Amino acid sequence: MTPADSTLLPVTLTVNGAATELHVDPRVTLLDALREHLHLPGTKKGCDHGQCGACTVLLDGQRILSCLTLTVMHGGQEVTTVEGLGTPDALHPLQEAFIRHDGFQCGYCTPGQLCSSVGALDELARGVPSHVTADLADVQFSAEELRERLSGNLCRCAAYPNIIAAVSEVHVAGESA
Amino acid sequence: MRPFAYVRAETPEAAARDGEAVGTKFIAGGTNLLDLMKLDIEQPRRLVDVNALNLRDITATPDGGLHVGALVSNTELASDPRVMASYGVLSRAIVAGASGQIRNKATTGGNLLQRARCPYFYDPNLPCNKRDPGSGCAALGGLSRTLAVIGTSDACIAQHPSDMAVALRVLDAHVNTLAPDGTQRSLPLDEFYRLPGDTPHLDTNLKPGELITGVTLPPPVGGTHVYRKVRDRASYAFALVSVAVIVDGRNVRAAFGGVAPRPWRVPDAEAAAAQVDSREQTDTLLDRTFDEARPTAQNAFKVPLARRTLKAVLAQSGLEEQA
Numbered sequence: 373m374t375p376a377d378s379t380l381l382p383v384t385l386t387v388n389g390a391a392t393e394l395h396v397d398p399r400v401t402l403l404d405a406l407r408e409h410l411h412l413p414g415t416k417k418g419c420d421h422g423q424c425g426a427c428t429v430l431l432d433g434q435r436i437l438s439c440l441t442l443t444v445m446h447g448g449q450e451v452t453t454v455e456g457l458g459t460p461d462a463l464h465p466l467q468e469a470f471i472r473h474d475g476f477q478c479g480y481c482t483p484g485q486l487c488s489s490v491g492a493l494d495e496l497a498r499g500v501p502s503h504v505t506a507d508l509a510d511v512q513f514s515a516e517e518l519r520e521r522l523s524g525n526l527c528r529c530a531a532y533p534n535i536i537a538a539v540s541e542v543h544v545a546g547e548s549a
Numbered sequence: 550m551r552p553f554a555y556v557r558a559e560t561p562e563a564a565a566r567d568g569e570a571v572g573t574k575f576i577a578g579g580t581n582l583l584d585l586m587k588l589d590i591e592q593p594r595r596l597v598d599v600n601a602l603n604l605r606d607i608t609a610t611p612d613g614g615l616h617v618g619a620l621v622s623n624t625e626l627a628s629d630p631r632v633m634a635s636y637g638v639l640s641r642a643i644v645a646g647a648s649g650q651i652r653n654k655a656t657t658g659g660n661l662l663q664r665a666r667c668p669y670f671y672d673p674n675l676p677c678n679k680r681d682p683g684s685g686c687a688a689l690g691g692l693s694r695t696l697a698v699i700g701t702s703d704a705c706i707a708q709h710p711s712d713m714a715v716a717l718r719v720l721d722a723h724v725n726t727l728a729p730d731g732t733q734r735s736l737p738l739d740e741f742y743r744l745p746g747d748t749p750h751l752d753t754n755l756k757p758g759e760l761i762t763g764v765t766l767p768p769p770v771g772g773t774h775v776y777r778k779v780r781d782r783a784s785y786a787f788a789l790v791s792v793a794v795i796v797d798g799r800n801v802r803a804a805f806g807g808v809a810p811r812p813w814r815v816p817d818a819e820a821a822a823a824q825v826d827s828r829e830q831t832d833t834l835l836d837r838t839f840d841e842a843r844p845t846a847q848n849a850f851k852v853p854l855a856r857r858t859l860k861a862v863l864a865q866s867g868l869e870e871q872a
Binding site: 377381384397398401420421422425428429434435436437439440441442444445488491492495498499500501502503505508509520521522523524525 | 552553554555559576578579580584587596600628633637641644647648654693778785805820
């Protein structure tokens, strides 16, 4: 069905630092708005049902699944995609670490893995517990914590050990910075 | 996805009034609803976005408990210092569910309203009384390994999927609501959720337009809090069996997940267990709790699994020697 213009709703959101105005059908997910309307193909459509994590972006700094939310719900909010983490000339430390550790193979899941890792490290720093946290009041970084926290991101090439190595390295660098 | 009208509510009262029209659904996090809409299982004609409502706070209640706004995210609730310190079973249950991305978006009210994950509910090509009342239940003669063993009916054997709700049940939490006519209610979880009977399409006793405004936790009960979840893989999967337990001396509270159409707790069984020798306590609690279980051949394993899971939890909390 092609929606009539009258069904399009205006929404203004900040994407990778730039104020962006869209007119979208209310059915357009944030994922589809990023890819089809804003031509930011970094964020990937995997399962489109919240099971694979390929569409992970940061919303007001927190990682979410862009396939399971509607664009019209996010007026006034800030979205960061993989394109907003770094640039080819100035990569985000996680992007550099993924390259160094061969944290991607086909690379399809990588944008989601990167955004999810940024969010997961922030959650660890804020003391957000996980299923494997031993003491709720004292959340500590560990590879086990990372594995659990990144379990919503599938990589069918199974680059998991390299991803954990890359994210661990960035965490350690951040701790010593 | 089918077309729908989208409106944003500015106040809870307006949301409840907006929500009363036939075919209207509230949307908060949307992590379950949008998935179901993409699959054509939910077909709302109108979505009322409740995200602008002032229901995002966790506040102390006069009696020493906590009120959790309906829009508090799963992550915020699980990591609230008061919840971690005094309602540990709730933090543990929440972080046992979903993924970090989903917990950042999913809300307290929405978590309570998430729908069954029965494979036949999710397949519009097969009969399901929950999705299409009167069409029959493909699960009864089908793949039922993950489904409920107690509280079921001949019309439906779907299990309730929420981990959070199992912890809320063992904590005696209440669900607070606002109806379109302004009536406020506070429902214990057992009165909030319905058993399927012959109307399995109705998961809760909410009336049209009735909005969940929050959840109230009674004052802390102390004791040792444990949530143990048994599933087919270590993370990001629904429970085959889960148990939320609070142990305080000889008193054991236990609610089970993955086994029934709502979090399953039998206070009479807990009372009986408190009266017997500690070696017999688990057996008494389990026998009485699952007395009326009607498992299928495929999910009969859940009853002994629940027994072993509870025994392991009680050993972990120091009440019982490891069996």
